[in-house]
Every structure is written in structure tokens, then in C-alpha cells.
Amino acid sequence: MVLTREDLKQVAMLAQIELDEAESNELHSQLNDLLQYVGSIDSIDTENVEPTFYLLPLKNVWRLDEDSQPPLAPDYVFQNAPGHERGFFKVPRIL
Amino acid sequence: MELFDLSAHELADLLKKREITAIDIAGAIIKRVHQVDEDVRSYVTLNEEDALEAAREIDENWSKMDAVSPLAGIPMGLKDNICTKGVRTTCSSRMLEKFIPPYSATVADRLTEAGAVLMGKLNMDEFAMGSTTESSYFFPTHNPWDLARVPGGSSGGSAAAVAAGEAVYALGSDTGGSIRQPAAFCGIVGMKPTNGLLSRNGVVPFASSLDTVGPLTKDVRDCALVLNAISGHDPLDSVSVPMEIPDYTTFLTGDIKGKRVGIIREMIDEGLDAGIGQVFKNAVNILEELGAVVEECSLPTAVSSVPIYHIISSAEASSNLARFDGVRYGYRAVPEKGKDFSLEEMYMKTRGEGFGPEVKRRILMGTYVLSSGCYEKYYLKATKVRTLIREDFQRLFEQFDVLITPTTPNLPFRLGEEVDDSLTIYNFDKYTLPVNMAGLPAISLPCGFVEDLPVGMQIIGPAFAEGALFQVAYAFEQNTPYHQERPRFQGQSAAKTVKGSEING
Incomplete structure (x- = not known):
């Protein structure tokens, strides 16, 4: 087993996803199968090989530091929000 | 027609x-x-x-x-x-x-x-x-x-x-x-x-x-x-x-x-x-x-594209799908009557209920391969194998x-x-x-x-x-x-499909 139960719990916490018991059991075995499978790339020689993070030779594409696009109108900003009040997104109490 | x-x-x-x-x-x-x-x-x-x-x-x-x-x-x-x-x-x-x-x-x-x-x-x-x-x-x-x-x-x-x-x-x-x-x-x-x-x-x-x-x-x-x-x-x-x-x-x-x-x-x-x-x-x-x-x-590197796809795409997905947090848009879990969620509970429940099994599996996979101690072994390694695949293709396109x-x-x-x-x-x-x-x-x-x-x-x-x-x-x-x-079905009543094999020479 590459991924222990504790690891899975930790990863689910990092990803902020609640898992019930049945899901955890299933995912634990599926992820271990998958990790074992993808681990097969270990045997490929990548000594002195540069990584490819992106495919095009584009680096740091910035736009000019000026108004380019008008912002969304507040009605649009909040139209999909599960909770909002007086022009703010509403979330559970934090402090 | x-x-x-x-x-x-x-x-x-x-x-x-x-x-x-x-x-x-x-x-x-x-x-x-x-x-x-x-x-x-x-x-x-x-x-x-x-x-x-x-x-x-x-x-x-x-x-x-x-x-x-x-x-x-x-x-x-x-x-x-x-x-x-x-x-x-x-x-x-x-x-x-x-x-x-x-x-x-x-x-x-x-x-x-x-x-x-x-x-x-x-x-x-x-x-x-x-x-x-x-x-x-x-x-x-x-x-x-x-x-x-x-x-x-x-x-x-x-x-x-x-x-x-x-x-x-x-x-x-x-x-x-x-x-x-x-x-x-x-x-x-x-x-x-x-x-x-x-x-x-x-x-x-x-x-x-x-x-x-x-x-x-x-x-x-x-x-x-x-x-x-x-x-x-x-x-x-x-x-x-x-x-x-x-x-x-x-x-x-x-x-x-x-x-x-x-x-x-x-x-x-x-x-x-x-x-x-x-x-x-x-x-x-x-x-x-x-x-x-x-x-x-x-x-020769074609076979490696399957495992590295699952590493790279899951890693990127785990980051991209972090935006679904039940705050600005999308589903938000609702607490039982008379109870309140903390912010973290709201996040966890929202994502637990809002995503289906395949999406959860990939986000968790991606989170794992990017986590400390795993990054080099999985993610960085995969990006290097990706370079080898690109080079393989480049070589073929010379010919x-x-x-x-x-x-x-x-x-x-x-x-x-x-x-x-x-x-x-x-x-x-x-x-x-x-x-x-x-x-x-x-x-x-x-x-x-x-x-x-x-x-x-x-x-x-x-x-x-x-x-x-x-x-x-x-x-x-x-x-x-x-x-x-064209498939020749007409809705549930007359399911008559064309015999594709008949025209296959």
C-alpha cells in the first residue's frame, strides 16, 4: 500500500472534501491501484531531462497595467452566489 | 435526406x-x-x-x-x-x-x-x-x-x-x-x-x-x-x-x-x-x-502517456477545481435544521456532496501527487517523461x-x-x-x-x-x-439501423 488510511484522511483534508466511510474504503483501494500503476514511470530514465510544464515557449504573458475590461456588474457577481447580503458574499461565521 | x-x-x-x-x-x-x-x-x-x-x-x-x-x-x-x-x-x-x-x-x-x-x-x-x-x-x-x-x-x-x-x-x-x-x-x-x-x-x-x-x-x-x-x-x-x-x-x-x-x-x-x-x-x-x-x-514512449496523463491532469485538476467552495457560485451544502456549519465544515460538505465519485478521485489523486514528499516522485517525474514524449514526436516529424x-x-x-x-x-x-x-x-x-x-x-x-x-x-x-x-433510428418506435458493414467493401 502506497497510500495509508491516514494519508487518505490527510489528502481529503487538504482537498477539503468530506468522505463517508464507504467512499473512503473504495477510494483507498482505487487510489492505491492507480498509484501503483502510475508508479511504473519510475523505471524510465529521466537523468538530465528537463521537465515540460507547458508546451509553448510562452513565458509571463502580461497585459498592460491599465483598464482593459470593465468589471462585472454587482448583479452579475451575486446572481450565482449561494449566499450574499448588502454587496458581500455571505459565509459561515469565521471569528 | x-x-x-x-x-x-x-x-x-x-x-x-x-x-x-x-x-x-x-x-x-x-x-x-x-x-x-x-x-x-x-x-x-x-x-x-x-x-x-x-x-x-x-x-x-x-x-x-x-x-x-x-x-x-x-x-x-x-x-x-x-x-x-x-x-x-x-x-x-x-x-x-x-x-x-x-x-x-x-x-x-x-x-x-x-x-x-x-x-x-x-x-x-x-x-x-x-x-x-x-x-x-x-x-x-x-x-x-x-x-x-x-x-x-x-x-x-x-x-x-x-x-x-x-x-x-x-x-x-x-x-x-x-x-x-x-x-x-x-x-x-x-x-x-x-x-x-x-x-x-x-x-x-x-x-x-x-x-x-x-x-x-x-x-x-x-x-x-x-x-x-x-x-x-x-x-x-x-x-x-x-x-x-x-x-x-x-x-x-x-x-x-x-x-x-x-x-x-x-x-x-x-x-x-x-x-x-x-x-x-x-x-x-x-x-x-x-x-x-x-x-x-x-x-516508444507512447505507453507512458497513460500514467503521466493521470498524474499531470489530476494535479492540475486539483488546483483548478479548488475554486468550487460554495462561496461565490455553485452548490453549497445546507446544515441540518437548527445547526450551523463552521466555514471549514461548509467547504468539506459542499465539495463532498457537490462532486461525483470520479471527480473526487481525481482531485484526491492530484492533491496527493503534489503533496510534499510526492511531488518529485510523481509530478516532476511525469513532466520529465512528457519531455521525452515530445522529443519522440519531434523525431518522427522529421521523417x-x-x-x-x-x-x-x-x-x-x-x-x-x-x-x-x-x-x-x-x-x-x-x-x-x-x-x-x-x-x-x-x-x-x-x-x-x-x-x-x-x-x-x-x-x-x-x-x-x-x-x-x-x-x-x-x-x-x-x-x-x-x-x-447516418444511424437510421427514428426514436423508440422503429429502431432500424443502417448496416454499416454492408458498405465496408
Whole structure:
């Protein structure tokens, strides 16, 4: 087993996803199968090989530091929000 | 032939001669949707009234338009991860079940500018993660050639709609084969363009270094016309490339004499269905008869593209999907009556309830391979293997103009088949995945039938050589009858399918 139960719990916490018991059991075995499978790339020689993070030779594409696009109108900003009040997104109490 | 059977360019010809109107076409497509969609289930959201209104406008303004776009008045559908202002965009997920985008994706805007008529939004695997369209939160889509089978995925709704005549063409997205594989399964043309050829602004991201948007069409000419309309730099997608876009229809010459075509040996291996192997062999013979110089070649790193896809795409997905937190848009879990959530509980429950099993699996996988202690072993290693795959392709393109493979090693699965064994299903993507790893363009087009089910041939080119793909694909298509075949079912009552195998020579 590459991924222990504790690891899975930790990863689910990092990803902020609640898992019930049945899901955890299933995912634990599926992820271990998958990790074992993808681990097969270990045997490929990548000594002195540069990584490819992106495919095009584009680096740091910035736009000019000026108004380019008008912002969304507040009605649009909040139209999909599960909770909002007086022009703010509403979330559970934090402090 | 009914109107819903015709391609976009055939309909455009009739429109130009004013033999039919845009309303006639929209009406015919809507009628077709009502006739068959109960069986096929391509549409998540049907945009009937707006479509008729758009068609009416095109008809009214027809005489005033100077240069009429060949896509004007033609009804199309969009995969439901392409944002459409005011029209629900769900990614086939509970998370976005009620999401109404405040703006449209650049590709959607470009089609609207070209006069396209949006019929509706098409079903997909949830967040484009899958290859059967069964992971949709809403319902699975059925393959119009055999309703007991899947249309492929993740752009399964797009492919099924075009094959069934429920849309003249559609857009899909391709991160690991999600346009080409369903196009092959549904007997139509599908293209994954070079990464950077067009904008992904407004397309819900899955794996940003791999995601592309592309057309699913009835034939190669339509594919070129749609690519013409959607390609080009967009300041809102900073990795779209500022470059001249050629008119892709100029490559539809029919002449491929002397074209150097490589068959990738690793993709006609023991994993290939024998029937598909035979159909593919016939296709190769046709290319040779047309004057192409065909040779076998090797892409030894091809096999590694499956594991590195699962590392890289999951890693990028875990980051991209972090935005779904129940705060600004999308689903939010509700606490039991009389109880309150803490902020963290709200996040955890929202994401636990809002995402389906496949999406959760990939986010967790991605989070794990990026976590400290795993990054070098999985993620960084995968990005290095990706370099080797790119170099392998570069080497082959010194020798060949294009490479060809069967698009899939298998025929469409039956609904419910294999879903329990995700490792097996991952392997079915091994002919399409290397292309995404290297960011290359590829097209899938019909090349025959096995047991009355369509088979696709994939043509791969060097970066930004879409023109060469169109040239080869068009020559093949014009010398074969497969693209003219349509599934002949009429809704639940009369399920009479055409015998595809009868025309396979």
C-alpha cells in the first residue's frame, strides 16, 4: 500500500472534501491501484531531462497595467452566489 | 435526406440560394430533438425558443449582411463546460446544476458573431473527467448507432447530438481524447487543435496545460469551417498564440500524392480489436492508392502517456477545481435544521456532496501527487517523461508529414460495462493521450464499420499543422463513403439501423 488510511484522511483534508466511510474504503483501494500503476514511470530514465510544464515557449504573458475590461456588474457577481447580503458574499461565521 | 442529415456546408448552400430559411433548419433540428432525444439524451439544456429567435433574426437580416458567414443560420450545440451568457452551464455536475454564466466563452462569442444558432448545451462526463459520459450527474447519453452503447466521452453529448441529427455540429473539449474518441464512437469527425491555437477563456478548466476546444462535425469541410470561425489569439487566454490563421478550407484539395505518412507501431499492437485492425488496414491501403507514402514507425514512449496523463491532469485538476467552495457560485451544502456549519465544515460538505465519485478521485489523486514528499516522485517525474514524449514526436516529424493510428483500440462499450474497473478503461485512451501530452493537433474521421458500429482513424500532425491534417483527412473522406452514413433510428418506435458493414467493401 502506497497510500495509508491516514494519508487518505490527510489528502481529503487538504482537498477539503468530506468522505463517508464507504467512499473512503473504495477510494483507498482505487487510489492505491492507480498509484501503483502510475508508479511504473519510475523505471524510465529521466537523468538530465528537463521537465515540460507547458508546451509553448510562452513565458509571463502580461497585459498592460491599465483598464482593459470593465468589471462585472454587482448583479452579475451575486446572481450565482449561494449566499450574499448588502454587496458581500455571505459565509459561515469565521471569528 | 432530411434537413437534419445535412452538413453545415450543404445547408449553407441551400440557404445562400434561399431555397430554405434559417427558421426551416432550426425547426427541423428541434423536431428531430423531440423525436430522438428521449432515447439519445444528448441535451442537458435545450434552448428552443432562443434558437428560433436567433434563426428568425438571421432570416430577417439576411439581405443586409454583406459577406454571409458559412455558419450563419446553422444550429449547433456546445459541450456544457463552455460558458454561455444567460444559458445554464453545468459541466454535468451537481456543483454547477444551477449556474448561469454572466459571460460567454470566447469560442461561443465567435460562433455567435458568425451567425451560429445555439440549440443548447450538451451532456458530458462530469467536469470532462471520463470517457463514456456515464459520470454525468444528470443521466448517461446513448450512442445513436446502438442505444445500448455509450457515445464515448467526455464530449459524448456533443458527438451523439451530431450523429443523431440533433445539432449540425458541436464544440467539445479534449484533454486526453475527449473529442476524438466520442467522434470515433459516433461515426463523425472530431478535431483536437494544437494547444494555443484558440482561446479557452470561459471554458471551465480541467487541466490547463492539456485542455483544448475543438469541433465535432459531420464531415471534414465542416470541421475546417468551424475551426476557421473559432481559431485565433484572444487576450483573455494568455497562452493563446498571436499568429496568422490560414483559411483551412484551402487545404481541402483532395491531393495527397507524395505525403509521407507514418503508422505508429505501438498503436496497432495486441491491444487492438481485430475488427478495427482490419478496417484500419483497409484505410491505409486507400491512402496508399491515393499516392501517400506509408511506412511503419515507432513511438516508444507512447505507453507512458497513460500514467503521466493521470498524474499531470489530476494535479492540475486539483488546483483548478479548488475554486468550487460554495462561496461565490455553485452548490453549497445546507446544515441540518437548527445547526450551523463552521466555514471549514461548509467547504468539506459542499465539495463532498457537490462532486461525483470520479471527480473526487481525481482531485484526491492530484492533491496527493503534489503533496510534499510526492511531488518529485510523481509530478516532476511525469513532466520529465512528457519531455521525452515530445522529443519522440519531434523525431518522427522529421521523417513524416503526418502520423496515423486507429482512434481507439476498441468499439464503444455497452452502458454500465467496465465502469467498475477504472484501470482497464484508462488504457482505452492510450492512442489519443500521447497527442495531448505533446500538445499536437489530431483529427479523427470515420474509416469504416465493425458489427455496424463506426470506427475512427486518427491523423496526427506537428504543432499548428492543422492544414496538413485537413488535407489528408479530406482526400480520404472524398474517396470513401463512411461519412455519408447516418444511424437510421427514428426514436423508440422503429429502431432500424443502417448496416454499416454492408458498405465496408
